[in-house]
Amino acid sequence: MSDPVGPAPTPEAPGGQAPVTVAGRLSGYLRGGGVITPLLTALLAFLVGGLVVLLTGKDPIATYKAIFDGTGLNWFFPWISEDDRIIAGLNLQQTLILTTPLMLTGLAVAFAFRCGLFNIGGQGQYLVGAYMAVWVGSSFASMPAVAHILLCMFAACAAGALWGAIAGLLKATTGANEVITTIMLNWIAIWTGAWLFGLGGPLQNDTQASVPVSNDVVAGAKLPVFWGDPELQGLHIGLFVALAMLVVFWVLLNRTVTGYEVRAVGFNPEASRAAGISVGRNYMLVMAVCGLFAGLAASLDVLGWQFRVATNDIPINNIGFLGIAVALLGRNTAIGTMFSALLFGGLLTGTSVRNLDPEVFAPELATALTYIIQGLIVLLVSADILVVYLWRLRRRISPGRRPPPGEPVEA
Amino acid sequence: MPGAPVALELRGITKRFGSLVANQAIDFELKRGEIHALLGENGAGKSTLMNVLYGLHQPDEGEILLDGEPVRIDSARKAIGLGIGMVHQHFMLVPVMTVAENLVLGSEPHQGPLLDYKTAARRTRELSERFGLAVDPDALVEDLGVGAQQRVEILRALFRGAKVLVLDEPTAVLTAQEAQDLFDVLRALKADGTSVVFISHKLNEVLDVSDRVTVLRRGEKVDTVQTEGSTERSLARLMVGRDVLLRVDKPTHDPGDVMLEVHDLEVADDRGLPAVRGVSFDVRAREIVGVAGVDANGQSELIEAITGLRRPESGSIRVDGHDLTGAGPRAIQDAGVGHIAEDRHRRGLVLEFNLAENLSLRSYRGRALSRLGFLSPKRMADRARGLLRDYDVRGGEGETRAASLSGGNQQKVVIARELSADPKVLIAAQPTRGLDVGAIEFVHRRLVEERDEGRAILLVSLELEEIRSLSDRVLVIYEGAIVAELPPSASEEDFGVAMTGGGRAEVPA
Numbered sequence: 001m002s003d004p005v006g007p008a009p010t011p012e013a014p015g016g017q018a019p020v021t022v023a024g025r026l027s028g029y030l031r032g033g034g035v036i037t038p039l040l041t042a043l044l045a046f047l048v049g050g051l052v053v054l055l056t057g058k059d060p061i062a063t064y065k066a067i068f069d070g071t072g073l074n075w076f077f078p079w080i081s082e083d084d085r086i087i088a089g090l091n092l093q094q095t096l097i098l099t100t101p102l103m104l105t106g107l108a109v110a111f112a113f114r115c116g117l118f119n120i121g122g123q124g125q126y127l128v129g130a131y132m133a134v135w136v137g138s139s140f141a142s143m144p145a146v147a148h149i150l151l152c153m154f155a156a157c158a159a160g161a162l163w164g165a166i167a168g169l170l171k172a173t174t175g176a177n178e179v180i181t182t183i184m185l186n187w188i189a190i191w192t193g194a195w196l197f198g199l200g201g202p203l204q205n206d207t208q209a210s211v212p213v214s215n216d217v218v219a220g221a222k223l224p225v226f227w228g229d230p231e232l233q234g235l236h237i238g239l240f241v242a243l244a245m246l247v248v249f250w251v252l253l254n255r256t257v258t259g260y261e262v263r264a265v266g267f268n269p270e271a272s273r274a275a276g277i278s279v280g281r282n283y284m285l286v287m288a289v290c291g292l293f294a295g296l297a298a299s300l301d302v303l304g305w306q307f308r309v310a311t312n313d314i315p316i317n318n319i320g321f322l323g324i325a326v327a328l329l330g331r332n333t334a335i336g337t338m339f340s341a342l343l344f345g346g347l348l349t350g351t352s353v354r355n356l357d358p359e360v361f362a363p364e365l366a367t368a369l370t371y372i373i374q375g376l377i378v379l380l381v382s383a384d385i386l387v388v389y390l391w392r393l394r395r396r397i398s399p400g401r402r403p404p405p406g407e408p409v410e411a
Numbered sequence: 412m413p414g415a416p417v418a419l420e421l422r423g424i425t426k427r428f429g430s431l432v433a434n435q436a437i438d439f440e441l442k443r444g445e446i447h448a449l450l451g452e453n454g455a456g457k458s459t460l461m462n463v464l465y466g467l468h469q470p471d472e473g474e475i476l477l478d479g480e481p482v483r484i485d486s487a488r489k490a491i492g493l494g495i496g497m498v499h500q501h502f503m504l505v506p507v508m509t510v511a512e513n514l515v516l517g518s519e520p521h522q523g524p525l526l527d528y529k530t531a532a533r534r535t536r537e538l539s540e541r542f543g544l545a546v547d548p549d550a551l552v553e554d555l556g557v558g559a560q561q562r563v564e565i566l567r568a569l570f571r572g573a574k575v576l577v578l579d580e581p582t583a584v585l586t587a588q589e590a591q592d593l594f595d596v597l598r599a600l601k602a603d604g605t606s607v608v609f610i611s612h613k614l615n616e617v618l619d620v621s622d623r624v625t626v627l628r629r630g631e632k633v634d635t636v637q638t639e640g641s642t643e644r645s646l647a648r649l650m651v652g653r654d655v656l657l658r659v660d661k662p663t664h665d666p667g668d669v670m671l672e673v674h675d676l677e678v679a680d681d682r683g684l685p686a687v688r689g690v691s692f693d694v695r696a697r698e699i700v701g702v703a704g705v706d707a708n709g710q711s712e713l714i715e716a717i718t719g720l721r722r723p724e725s726g727s728i729r730v731d732g733h734d735l736t737g738a739g740p741r742a743i744q745d746a747g748v749g750h751i752a753e754d755r756h757r758r759g760l761v762l763e764f765n766l767a768e769n770l771s772l773r774s775y776r777g778r779a780l781s782r783l784g785f786l787s788p789k790r791m792a793d794r795a796r797g798l799l800r801d802y803d804v805r806g807g808e809g810e811t812r813a814a815s816l817s818g819g820n821q822q823k824v825v826i827a828r829e830l831s832a833d834p835k836v837l838i839a840a841q842p843t844r845g846l847d848v849g850a851i852e853f854v855h856r857r858l859v860e861e862r863d864e865g866r867a868i869l870l871v872s873l874e875l876e877e878i879r880s881l882s883d884r885v886l887v888i889y890e891g892a893i894v895a896e897l898p899p900s901a902s903e904e905d906f907g908v909a910m911t912g913g914g915r916a917e918v919p920a
């Protein structure tokens with residue numbers, strides 16, 4: 001395309017306008033509303049969700065209470081009965097099992113955002129991590145347990161990092177937009193999995209030729225369960241790995257040379273380039289780290305409670321996608337990601353068929369309610385950010401168009 | 412022309428922005444079928460005046476008469492309705508639509524709810540043939556070159572019935588040939604009875620195409636003269652004026668070794684067209700070399716090439732004897748080049764970063780601020796405290812976000828950062844752009860001090876007075892080439908002529 005045109009920018013103030021970046025905008029939100037804004041966002045989403053419940057003729061308050069009880073978060077209340085506490089404990093374990101990978105896929109999106117990138121590819125990065133974890137975890141049965149687990153995690157992280165780095169590399173070298181490439185990489189990951197573990201696929205299980213699933217992870221590679229019954233999907237130690245990664249994320253971003261560069265590029269790539277920072281190298285590195293977080297999430301799921309990959313589950317898994325909502329609501333901070341992962345983990349568990357009392361609200365409808373609330377949250381949080389993002393995208397698609405140094409406003 | 416009726420008259424237009432008077436009682440007259448150039452330096456008030464005419468600003472005083480009738484123009488829509496068309500420097504076209512679609516946008520011929528594309532295309536063709544504006548109605552705007560896009564803009568104004576056409580620096584984005592084509596179009600419009608206001612600060616173009624010239628300086632009208640009988644020299648005198656220089660107290664200098672050596676440099680702009688053409692010069696230690704020129708004559712590309720932000724097509728750049736042609740920004744910085752960026756918001760600062768972080772942009776990897784890849788926020792803060800004090804940055808501490816400082820203090824932060832790296836060569840691009848008088852004085856004094864410390868300074872500025880008062884030698888750049896080297900004491904006229912390409916025949920390039 002030749003020199004494109006667009007609406008004329010408003011005349012620049014002397015010295016030019018501050019460049020608007022996603023990271024810059026987000027930082028503005030943080031300063032503006034602090035923790036209030038995301039809380040309001042979530043509250044608003046729940047209110048609208050309540051209206052939907054009302055439309056179905058059910059009681060929204062009773063429904064929300066049932067969902068809350070379904071999350072197991074009432075376990076923390078001292079006044080509930082012993083019987084309730086046992087059930088609450090079981091529910092809470094499930095909530096935290098889901099919170100664990102959500103924290104990590106949330107970080108996978110948040111880290112990219114901090115560098116001014118939009119990583120839609122958490123899902124693909126998660127999936128390749130899962131494939132790698134299940135493959136390594138179901139092989140090498142004779143390895144010592146700790147070494148085997150670490151090897152599985154490492155392999156999953158490496159696979160995810162590689163998947164992310166592809167998008168980073170494409171952006172750094174050709175300028176290909178990461179939104180597009182990561183979406184495409186998601187589909188490549190999905191169909192690769194369908195082939196790997198499908199009927200006759202190279203990694204399909206060895207015992208049941210008619211079932212399109214992987215081999216099971218061997219006992220030695222399973223993550224230890226520290227709360228609840230390992231046979232009944234108790235809570236595995238992956239939770240602590242995820243929590244540790246929140247700390248790693250914070251330190252990496254705020255206390256290292258790398259994080260300094262990442263944030264600089266996220267706020268103002270042009271000034272970063274002028275300061276000698278290699279913007280392309282940072283794009284690649286950041287996408288690799290994002291993939292690493294997502295791949296790690298997958299390994300915790302596979303080694304912690306899933307133990308196998310089923311072909312039919314691959315296209316419906318959405319832990320990676322949910323990471324986008326988690327990061328947006330969590331404002332791309334470590335602590336925010338933790339709480340919003342808990343919120344989404346709780347929602348998923350609380351509205352699941354198993355945990356919600358059908359008398360109060362039909363669970364199959366409740367799942368739809370989850371989607372509504374999720375969707376509203378994403379919409380409310382991101383509407384403005386996405387607009388800013390697309391605005392920048394439009395400018396970047398225009399090759400070589402620079403805001404002219406221009407004369408300062410004739411005044 | 413002399414006998415032609417007056418199409419438009421502005422009487423005593425005054426426009427203030429706060430305490431700033433952008434236009435002071437300006438009279439302006441445009442005859443039917445006249446090309447009237449509006450000439451002046453950056454900030455002289457040309458655009459403000461035309462924005463008043465186009466309804467984008469309301470004048471504080473004065474009136475506008477169209478065909479002798481006073482009119483009130485309170486919006487661009489109103490202006491269009493009155494037959495006033497404006498072509499901005501930045502085009503306002505929809506790139507994914509065809510020429511014909513863009514033309515009829517807002518007043519689409521239709522059959523029922525559907526666009527009558529055939530009629531639109533036909534009317535486009537008719538208009539373009541009538542004025543010799545060659546464009547293909549069916550071409551997508553995004554596939555057109557800049558010159559053709561500009562023709563579409565002009566066509567659109569004519570399509571809406573413009574009798575008065577205002578062109579805001581139309582040649583700034585054009586190549587020389589495209590500019591000539593544009594002038595042919597303007598002459599055709601004139602023959603057809605359309606009146607044209609042509610805003611420019613290039614003297615040769617003004618002499619080439621206009622009938623009369625009105626010169627503005629600092630918001631006031633200096634004079635309106637007939638183009639016939641005017642020369643580049645006479646127009647330059649009107650435009651630049653004879654104001655007293657803001658003299659900087661500057662001891663005589665004694666230049667040392669060559670620190671920056673640019674040889675036969677060729678740099679292309681974003682469109683791939685030559686922007687810097689065969690530029691060669693040296694800057695010595697203890698010397699300020701100024702680059703004077705009208706905006707967009709290759710200054711930005713020259714700076715970008717020297718600082719490693721744009722790869723030169725050919726030629727060489729040497730710093731203190733080391734060849735750095737084509738090296739990246741970091742290698743060039745490490746070789747001892749500091750850069751006060753032209754646009755501090757876009758390139759000089761990370762506005763969302765706090766001051767300590769901004770001050771560390773060139774040194775965060777060094778042992779003073781980080782160990783084994785881990786930053787020391789404490790050391791960054793300590794260092795920031797010292798620099799903010801030394802450079803008298805007010806209104807913020809280390810933790811203050813850069814965006815919340817005033818322009819002058821932001822610029823001090825940039826200067827503090829660049830000078831703290833102890834560069835041998837300092838590239839100062841528009842170092843006082845947008846600053847108030849106090850900050851300007853600080854920057855000027857500092858630059859002279861740094862020169863005396865032994866740094867080699869290349870000063871690129873659009874402010875001729877700044878260049879003249881600070882520089883030891885001045886290079887004049889025009890259309891990407893150094894067309895003259897003048898002592899700062901040379902007359903304003905000499906500068907004016909050289910900066911607008913007039914001196915080319917006399918001064919060997």
